[in-house]
Amino acid sequence: MRLPKSAHASRPWRIHEFTSDFSVEDVWAFRTPGAGPDDFPTMLAAMRATGGLMKQPWLARFLFAVRWKLGALxxxxxxxxxxxxxxxSLRDCLPSDIRDAPRGPDNESMPLKAIYELDMESARELANKTVHTVMHLGWVQGANRDYELRMAVLVKPNGWFGRLYMSAIAPFRYLIVYPALTRKWERAWRDRSHAGAEYEEGMSG
Incomplete structure (x- = not known):
């Protein structure tokens, strides 16, 4: 579910301390029925266990493949x-208390690299010739008192070309990419026990 940008800006997230020169591009909420305040690490593990870009629905995979092909050309x-x-890297700007915290794992299937991972929020970043972008994940108590996952995409476009690029891909984000992520991540929460076992098995192997 898409949320107003104020849903991210009004929260006391630590990410605000070092992204004042970024703009909030998108804010999205993902339902996690029955979740409590301590379940953010469980949700992150379940999301990782579902795999990276290659585990997306075929249309989202096709869009990513086209994007990487264009990027290569x-x-x-x-x-x-x-x-x-x-x-x-924004890691160079972190206060010492966050810098010393776990960062979260990186892998080849996730082009966004970890900045930090705390009890209630995490952040990853990516930069190329179009933008410097941050994906921020936060754990928030929703209207029905259950906790839910929220994602904010923060961007710093690289000049006029970066701004044009973000405008051009907006319809694909809203119509294809974010709905696919919603189905995938909400299913990850529902299947978290099975997904968590697969994740731990993969880490130990």
Missing amino acids: LGWDEPSAGVGERVA
Whole structure:
């Protein structure tokens, strides 16, 4: 479910401390019936167990494949345009109490790399020739008193081309990518016991 940008801006998230030069692009909520205040790590583990981009529905996979192909042809995703090259990682801006906290795992199926992972929120970042973007996940008590997952996408476009790029992909995000994520992540919560077992097995193997 899409939420107003104020749903993210009004929360006392730690991410606000070092993203003042980013704009909030999208805010989305994912239902997690029966969730409590301590279930954020459980939700993250369930999401990871469902796999990365290759486990998306076919239409979302097709869009990502087209995007990466275009990026390869036009040089959008060259290492020189990434985090640590074109832009500094937000990890370099973290207060010491967050810098010393666990960051969360990275893997090849997730192009966004971990910045930090706390009890109630986490953040990942990606940069290329179009944007520097942050995916922020937060754990919030919803209207029915259950806790729910919220995702905010923060962006810093790379000039006019980055702004044009974000406008061009907006219909695909709202009509295909976010609905697919909603189905996948909400199903991950429903199937979390099975997903958690698969995740632990994969980590131990």
